[in-house]
Amino acid sequence: MRNSFSVAILLSMAGILTAQQPASTSSLKVSLPPGSPVALLDSDWGQSTTSQRGGATVLNLNSSLTLRNTSPNRIRAVTWMVFSQEVTPGGRASVTKSNLSVGPGESFPVRVELRLLRPMGRPAGPLVEISLDGVLFDDLSFFGPNKLDSRRMMTVEEMEAQRDRRWFKQVLEARGEEALKQECIASLAKQRDMPGLDIQVARAPATNTAARTVQLSVLQFPDAPVEAFNGSAQIAGAEARQPMLQVMNRSQQSVRYMELGWILKDLRGREYLAGSVPSATKLAPKQKASVLAGSALKFSEPDGAPLSIESITSFVSQVEFANGTVWIPGRTSGSKALAASAEEMRLTNIYTRKGLKALVEELKKF
Amino acid sequence: MNHLSEIDLALYSSGDLSFLQRWKANRHVKSCADCARELDAFRTISHIAANTREQLPEDVAWGHLAAEMKANIHVALEAGKIAGPMEEPVRIWRPWHAVAAFASVVALVVSGFVVTKPASPTQPVSEMTLVGSDARLGTVSGNVEGGSFVRQRRFNPETGEQTTLIVYAQ
Numbered sequence: 001m002r003n004s005f006s007v008a009i010l011l012s013m014a015g016i017l018t019a020q021q022p023a024s025t026s027s028l029k030v031s032l033p034p035g036s037p038v039a040l041l042d043s044d045w046g047q048s049t050t051s052q053r054g055g056a057t058v059l060n061l062n063s064s065l066t067l068r069n070t071s072p073n074r075i076r077a078v079t080w081m082v083f084s085q086e087v088t089p090g091g092r093a094s095v096t097k098s099n100l101s102v103g104p105g106e107s108f109p110v111r112v113e114l115r116l117l118r119p120m121g122r123p124a125g126p127l128v129e130i131s132l133d134g135v136l137f138d139d140l141s142f143f144g145p146n147k148l149d150s151r152r153m154m155t156v157e158e159m160e161a162q163r164d165r166r167w168f169k170q171v172l173e174a175r176g177e178e179a180l181k182q183e184c185i186a187s188l189a190k191q192r193d194m195p196g197l198d199i200q201v202a203r204a205p206a207t208n209t210a211a212r213t214v215q216l217s218v219l220q221f222p223d224a225p226v227e228a229f230n231g232s233a234q235i236a237g238a239e240a241r242q243p244m245l246q247v248m249n250r251s252q253q254s255v256r257y258m259e260l261g262w263i264l265k266d267l268r269g270r271e272y273l274a275g276s277v278p279s280a281t282k283l284a285p286k287q288k289a290s291v292l293a294g295s296a297l298k299f300s301e302p303d304g305a306p307l308s309i310e311s312i313t314s315f316v317s318q319v320e321f322a323n324g325t326v327w328i329p330g331r332t333s334g335s336k337a338l339a340a341s342a343e344e345m346r347l348t349n350i351y352t353r354k355g356l357k358a359l360v361e362e363l364k365k366f
Numbered sequence: 367m368n369h370l371s372e373i374d375l376a377l378y379s380s381g382d383l384s385f386l387q388r389w390k391a392n393r394h395v396k397s398c399a400d401c402a403r404e405l406d407a408f409r410t411i412s413h414i415a416a417n418t419r420e421q422l423p424e425d426v427a428w429g430h431l432a433a434e435m436k437a438n439i440h441v442a443l444e445a446g447k448i449a450g451p452m453e454e455p456v457r458i459w460r461p462w463h464a465v466a467a468f469a470s471v472v473a474l475v476v477s478g479f480v481v482t483k484p485a486s487p488t489q490p491v492s493e494m495t496l497v498g499s500d501a502r503l504g505t506v507s508g509n510v511e512g513g514s515f516v517r518q519r520r521f522n523p524e525t526g527e528q529t530t531l532i533v534y535a536q
Contacts, residue, residue: 096530114531115407148532157528198409201508275506278515295508302409302504303392304381346526 029126037071061114068107073137075102076158079150081133084116094148098157099342155326161343167331169363184351197274200298204241211236219315221329225251226316238307241296249283254322261317267308273339276317370401379408
């Protein structure tokens with residue numbers, strides 16, 4: 001019954017694509033705020049199409065924007081706001097391109113590939129509007145309206161990139177090329193052996209039949225401004241229901257946002273690096289709080305294979321203070337728990353595709 | 367190349383294929399970029415659909431709705447009686463017809479309720495899916511302290527760039 005319901009929903013939402021038409025360029029709009037550090041050189045909507053699917057219009061947005069960095073700084077990330085007027089009233093989305101490296105005066109392409117479903121019936125104005133929400137530079141300075149709070153996410157990703165690049169450089173300088181090679185092999189093994197999981201945060205069910213209570217292990221980073229402790233959850237298959245985790249702000253600053261990372265071990269003993277779950281819990285200095293109460297975390301493997309949780313480890317994976325500064329874990333003890341950043345994957349990819357010498361040359365650029 | 371059917375992709379994305387079917391589908395998806403893209407789209411839609419189900423309000427008077435629908439069916443039956451028998455009597459309302467009609471009305475009303483339900487501050491936003499051939503890094507979705515979101519990450523090994531799509535509710 002559940003299967004039939006799922007299939008019915010998916011098929012009714014996905015439907016069968018009928019005659020695709022190129023999207024009209026007047027339906028698509030790009031806007032930049034005054035004083036933008038990037039200039040739009042060209043926008044190509046050539047591959048974008050619209051089609052009807054039941055009572056909805058499907059827009060396959062396949063656009064390529066060509067931009068130029070008109071600022072004196074190196075750009076590391078760009079976030080675009082995407083509005084489709086009647087996707088849902090109040091609907092909005094962001095597309096962030098991070099781990100870029102665009103010097104002053106250089107031009108760069110940004111591809112935006114999205115699929116949008118919207119009800120039929122065309123409102124006035126463009127079908128989709130893309131506007132700049134923020135640009136992050138390599139010195140962590142920021143430009144943009146930041147309406148979608150993109151600054152925090154881009155800052156975290158850039159800090160992770162700088163941390164991991166610094167780590168590889170440090171290994172090279174302190175222990176030589178053979179040690180760098182071993183570090184790459186260890187990273188690639190972790191990327192292979194500890195796959196990621198999808199997480200869905202849902203409302204906890206009213207009853208916890210067939211669930212068992214487990215204590216959450218907590219991984220502490222010595223310099224973490226927020227300490228997590230004393231956690232428990234009701235485990236049922238791939239779900240962690242009513243996870244309760246106590247946290248305390250050990251710093252002298254107020255915390256306005258944090259994320260919690262999750263490491264799972266299944267009944268076969270395999271470990272997974274699940275993603276981070278946001279928590280908007282605000283913490284005054286030295287304040288304690290419970291997070292995620294009343295929720296359920298549903299974990300799933302990307303290939304849909306069933307998962308049975310044996311144990312869970314949690315840790316504070318990022319913290320944003322009220323003044324906008326951000327903390328992320330360093331690469332010290334416990335760094336096994338950290339998912340490889342885009343920069344770590346980029347560097348190890350250079351090693352596997354081009355060899356150790358190419359990686360050494362790449363690290364020398366920074 | 368024979369692509370996976372939409373039904374198989376849907377079942378695969380929700381983890382409902384048998385072991386053998388899942389193995390075959392997994393093998394195909396690894397070598398077929400088109401099906402891999404479709405599969406990603408199904409997974410994202412699954413997340414959103416699951417969230418939408420989670421969002422249904424608890425205070426819906428399902429009993430009242432059912433009673434109203436039952437009453438409407440009775441009205442239709444009474445109207446049929448008033449119209450009188452046809453010259454060549456035909457049994458229109460066999461019991462299973464009534465059951466089928468009732469089930470259809472229930473499905474219609476529930477669908478209408480879900481489709482026309484006005485957006486609430488915690489309603490997940492729209493069907494937006496990040497597509498493309500980049501490696502998928504994972505999806506986090508749900509409702510966290512009043513805000514709904516779907517966050518999906520992809521990595522391009524050629525360029526080293528990461529793309530993150532976040533769909534928000536206001």
